[in-house]
Amino acid sequence: MHLKEDVQSRLAWAAYFTIGTGLLAPWNALLTGIDYFAAVFPGKPMDRLFTVTYLPACLSVLLLLLRFKITFLTPQVRIVNSFIGFALIMLAIPTLDLFNLGPRPPASGDTSSAFFPAVLSATIVIGAFDGLCQGAVFADVAALPPKFTQAVVSGTACSGFLVSILRISSKALWAEEQRDTGFPGLRASTELYFLAAALLSLGCAAAYGLLLPRLHAVQQLRRGEGHVGMPAELHVMQAGPKAHTLTDPLDQQHTAAMSGKVQIGDPGPERSMSGAAGVQSGPGDEEDALLLSLQSSRSCEVEHDLERTAVPPEADQRMMLFRSCWKRLWPLCSGLLITYIITLSIFPGFLAEDVENKVLGDWYPILLISAFNTSDLVGKLLPASSQSWRKGPNDHSRFHLQRIARAWLSFAISRILFIPAFICASFVATPPFVMFLLTILLGASNGLVTAGLMLGGPEMLDPGMEDAGEGILVISLISGLLVGALAGFLWLL
Structure with missing residues (x-):
């Protein structure tokens, strides 16, 4: 593509931002459409069921990809096909609903209906596609300048914000029809909502598969970083005899x-002549x-050393790589785990089902979720997350990075104060503005900590360690989501 490099860089940033937006769009579409699913399956904690079906599938795929090296699943194959899969699932959910047409919610709480297991199965498939895609996206941008990582992280927050806007718009568009006809109006707004999410997923597939490969600036950055794929100790082993310099x-x-x-x-010369004449040396x-x-x-000793430093099996190499990444990233991984345990124990379960307001009605949970998503986006866009990793002229690199990582970890731990705050809010008739304030603070701190921790990954990894390192970070994040979602069931007690 014949464009100036700065223009190509902006296009690449926009493409990665869009990819980040589409990365969590299906997940956010399920959560934000909770009013529709609550009407279809009354009395069922659908938001919590979505979480405990989606996250294990996502985590399982991530672990399998880290444990086994599947050569044909290149990053491009994983990312493009996952977004196509997202689009198909987003279209499948309203299509499945067509088999349950009627003036009332089709299942009416009857979980024997085929629609109920179909929706949960679709959620599992979305989780599997997310696990296939998310690690590849973050590993891809980790080899690029940090602004592209922030683009993806900000895009994931924009996903929730955009989906919330879509849900509010579609619900408002059919508000009058919903008042007149009830469920058919709600169904119509939901169909439009899922269609928009499907189109966004297809746009992400096009952005990664068609746009980014045509941007020369991106390809040059990727080649410039290099992809070695292993820590230094493995390079010595794979170098073989050439790695052993005979300094003696x-x-x-x-x-x-x-x-x-x-x-x-x-x-x-003299000794040679005397030798030729038969003179004793x-x-x-x-x-x-x-x-x-x-x-x-000495030659025998060198050969023996070379035998002892033979290249280990590929599985052992990968384990060495993971251990090396973990030693560097453990504060970031711990911070992500704690952050999302706290967040998911409150959002979306408590906000979607455990609060109510007679004035706002079924708009109340949607507006609370939208407030969280909006503040989460603002938190991830704040410059503090990226500026914190900048080194001054007198900063020692490794010590400076570890100090910043532990500061972010401390910030993540401090967010545990949100749990008693929301517990108090659940036992007291909390006014809506207080609940909105708590939700905004929860979302903004979640976005800020997530961006700060994810941006630290590329800074603390050597070139070639991106795939394993970012995979470990994503696994920590998903594990926090899963544990937090399970903790969210405690609100039902």
Whole structure:
């Protein structure tokens, strides 16, 4: 594509932002459409059921991809096909609903209806596609400048915001019809809502599969970073004999002698002439013999060392790579785990089902979820997350990065105060503005901490460690989501 590099860079940023938006669009579509699913399956905690079906599938796929190297699943194959799968599932849910047409909610709470297991199965498939796609996206941008990582992270927050706007717009568009006809109006608004989410997923597939490969600036950045794929100790092993430099003078002399460039113990012209005349050599011959003996012994030792440093099996290499990544990233991984345990124990379950307001009615949970998504987006766009990783002229690189990572971890731990705050809100008739304030603070802090922790990954990894390192970060994030979602069931007690 013949465009200026700065224009291509902006296009690439926009493409990665769009990809981040589409990455969680199906998940947010399910959560924000909770009013529709609550009407279809009354009395069922659908938001919590979505979480405990979606997240295990996502986590399982991520673990399988990290444990086994599947060569045909290249990043492009994983990302493009996952977005196409997202679009098909988003279209499948309203299509399945066509088999349940009627003036009332089709299942009416009867979980024996085919629509109920079909929706949960679709959620599992979405989770599997997310696991297939998310690690590849973050590994891809980790090899690029940090602004592209922030583009993806900000896009994931924009996903919730955009889906919330779509849901509010579609619900408002059919508000009058919903008042007149009831469920058919709600169904019509939901069909439009899922159609928009499907189109967004297809746009993401086009952005990654068609636009980014045509941007020369992106391809140049990818080639410039290099993809080694292993820590330094594995490079030494794979380098083989070339990695062993013979620094000992005896080794160097022996090597030169074997190549014919230097004669060990060369007697010089006079000794050669005397040897040719049959004259007995002096004591230097004994020294030469001793030197040759030492060289032979040293050569055997070098060969033995090379055998001991043979390249380990591929599975062992991957485990060494993961251990190396974990040693560097454990504060970030712990921070992501704690952050999402706290967030998911409150959002969306408590906000979607455990609060009510007679004035706002079924708009109340939708507006609360929208407030969370909006503040989450603002938190991820704040410059503090990226500026915190900038090193000053007197900062020691490794120490500075570890200090920042632990500061973000402390911030993540401090968010535990939200749990008693929402517990108090659940036992007291909390006014809506207080609940909105708590929700906004929860979302903004979630976005800020997530961006800060995810942006630290590329800074703390060496080139070539992106795939494993970002995979570990995503697994930590998904694990936090899963544990937090399970903790969300405690609100039902």
